[in-house]
Amino acid sequence: MSEVLRSRTARWLVPGAAVVVITAGVGINAAVASADPALPARTATDLLVSLAHAPGQPFSGTVAENADLGIPALPGTASTSLSWQSLISGSHTARVWYASPSQVRVSLVGDLAESDVVRSGSDVWVWSSRDNTVSHTVLPAGGTVTSDATPPMDPATAAARALAAIDPSTAVTVDGTSRVAGRPVYELVLTPRASSSLIGQIRLAVDSETSVPLRVQVIARGATEPAFETAFTSISFETPATSVFAFSPPPGAQVSESTLPTVGTQARSGSGTTSATTHPEPTVIGTGWTSVVEIPDAATLANGSGSAQGSSSATTAALMKATTTVTGSFGTGQLMQTALVSVLLLPDGRMFVGAVTPDLLEQAAASAPR
Amino acid sequence: MSTSDTAVLLDRPASISSRLLRSELRLVFTRRRNLAILAVLACAPILLGIAIKLGSRTGRGGGGGPAFIGQITQNGLFLAFTSLVVTLPLFLPLAVAVVAGESIAGEASTGTLRSLLVVPVNRSRLLAIKFAGIVAYAVAAAAVVAVAGVLVGFVLFPTGPVTLLSGSVVPLGNALMRVALVAVYVAAMLAAVAAIGLFVSTLTEVPLAAMATTAIVVVTVEILDAVPQIASIHPWLFTNWWLSFGDVLRDPVALDQMTRGLLVNAAYVVVFGALAWARLTTRDVTS
Structure with a gap:
């Protein structure tokens, strides 16, 4: 009886062993892949x-x-x-x-x-x-x-x-x-x-x-x-x-042609080109890591690309929900802060974007000429 | 069954096994229920094709819906892919669950398992034969959907060179090869369901319970796979890799995902196959 029992237990150990072997194999693989290699020091x-x-x-x-x-x-x-x-x-x-x-x-x-x-x-x-x-x-x-x-x-x-x-x-x-x-x-x-x-x-x-x-x-x-x-x-x-x-447009695909290099690869079905040419150029305030980009006509820019992407207005609406209202010498604006980027949108359509703290962004907005 | 009996009878185990495999395949593919399921699976591309045909006539073809649905009106071959996409989450696993749930529990419920075990084939081999029968059915199910999709697509829609996901165009023969590859991959993915179903089937003498449990396991895993909060475990879920068959339609073909999918599903087959083996070989068969 005990012999039967032992062999029965042994049989149930097989699936257990399969799990152990598979997880161990995966674990060893991961350990080898993440081990820091020894390399000659470089500056x-x-x-x-x-x-x-x-x-x-x-x-x-x-x-x-x-x-x-x-x-x-x-x-x-x-x-x-x-x-x-x-x-x-x-x-x-x-x-x-x-x-x-x-x-x-x-x-x-x-x-x-x-x-x-x-x-x-x-x-x-x-x-x-x-x-x-x-x-x-x-x-x-x-x-x-x-x-x-x-x-x-x-x-x-x-x-x-x-x-x-x-x-x-x-x-x-x-x-x-x-x-x-x-x-x-x-x-x-x-x-x-x-x-x-x-x-x-x-x-x-x-x-x-x-x-x-x-x-x-x-x-x-x-x-x-x-x-x-x-x-x-x-x-x-x-x-x-x-x-x-090698790429050639497949038959049946909707093809849009463009030769404007400044719009680059993001030109989509023609409307991208119009929004880029009719709006004032963004300006950069500051240098290096703390530079802030001022986009003069952000609201119209968003509307312009909206026709190209369709979902863009929904995106804007979702984004606006995540903003907080801030006030300063620049007036009242909508501030959105993410892990890496802060965005300040002013009622006059100007938008300030930078990988900086909201304080610095508000300073930039206050000092920027209208 | 004592070991001395089997030793006498085990002189030609290979031929007995192959006979048993043949009879198992006959059993699986002549059971009316199983054939009806295959017929229902063949209806999926037909319904889908007709719906898209009518939709394109009334001009409601564009926008939304499952993948490739827009491509179908340009090339009927995509009906095969769309049909596999549509049937893969529920219909195909359900079909496999029915056959897998039946495999051991069905024999046990009708009292034929005991007589089956008197056949001079040991339980391990019997289990392997049962598994082979389920996998054969899974291959047939995937093939039925793919073939019906191709045929209906060719009847209802234009055919010709096929535009791949990458935008490059391949001749029809090449594309048909890709359909076959996708069907093989889908069948391989269903092998994990087969192994789980086989294990569940060894636990009970009620086939319906085994079928339902297997289907519930598959759906539960699919739900877990859709919960973003546990994304870290998603690569270990067998359903996570099912739709990777789309990589066959890229140029060049991407193999990373499908290889991982095959490995993960093979792991499930090994573990649940071993569980089924441990259960069946230690079980007291009384009916």
Whole structure:
């Protein structure tokens, strides 16, 4: 009897063992992937220099982006939504191919949908599988238009922009090593010195071999978890096949053409171009981390793009609910504060935006000429 | 059953197993209820196709609805994908749950399990054969939806080269290959439901209870998968990977998600298969 009992117990141990083996396998895998590799020490400047040379390196891979800016849930920004604007909240996955500055493709991947931005030579294609729309922009010949209009989905672009912001107001340090997408990396940390900046740290994970930034984290002042993070989950440094960058509008798709390089890749069905040309240019107040952008005609700008996106007015309404009313020498305004960005909207239509504390934003608004 | 009896009879276990597998497949695919479920599954693409056809005539085709619904009017092949998207959350798992719930509990309730165990095939092998029968049914169910979707799509809508999610266009033959791949992936995902159903079926002698429990487990996991507050556990839920089959329709095909989906579902098959095995081989079969 006891023998039977023992064998019966033993049999029930098998599924238990299966669970243990599977979880242990997953755990060991994760432990190996997160173990800090031993790498020769490098200085911050050294890393910065090699970062600047990284753009020559072709790569392809999968990127996971996660934004937790403390923005209220916006209509159409669920992770299933695939508009490029939806990148400001929630988690997204993208596939990235980079052969040279003129051969780039970013595919925003959703459940059973995809949005692509493909640059091939002077052609920039923006494709949305859900809307079945293509927008084609021809860049001027010889012009090196950097795609500032595309969101910094791929870590290389995001890092380049972070580096452009470096000036004496930034402390740059190397904070050990780590692993991203299975590759050993150096952690480069940029810390703004100005206490009125909302950004506490920007952490770049720089690949030890190719110096390609594999992860960018933006951590709000006083926070420990990143408010914005984009990182490769897998990466290959082989040159992607040219067929990846070949794009021609599929039959039946609604195609909009544009040759205006200033609007860049965000021109959508024509209306984007009108709103950009008829409004006064934004001005920048201050320098470095504490610069504040003044957008003179924000209200009309929002209305103008509303016709292009449809859901924009609903988005504006949802955003307005999250604002608080503030008063000062600038009058009365609506203030919205997120983890990384403060926004002040004045009744005369002016909008002030900056990665700064609300106090500094109100000062900027008070000192700005009408 | 004493071990000496089986030792005498186990001279040709392989042929006995294959005979038992054949009879199990015959049992699964001739049961009227199972065939009726397959017929109902085949109706899904038909209803969907007719609804979209009528909708496009009255000009209410655009906007909202399940994925690919806008593409169907341009290419009938997408009806197969939409049908799989629509049937995957409930109908397909329900069909598998019915067959899986029946597998052991059904035999136990009609008293045939005992006689089945007299056949010189040990319980482990009997379980493997039962599992194979359920998986075969899952493959058939996914294939029925896909094939019906393709056929109805071809009858009602234009066909030709297919636009993938990435915007590139592939010839029809290539696209049909992709439909087949998607059906295989869907069947593989349903194997986890099969394993869970098989385990539940070993716990009871009431087949209906086993079917209901299996269906409830699947729906519960799907609900958990939809709760954003527990997003950290979502990658470990088997339903989380079901719709990853869309990656077949990208150019180049993305394999990361589907590979993870197959691994996670394989883990469920191993664990629940082992549970079913532990239960059946230690159980006193009295009926």
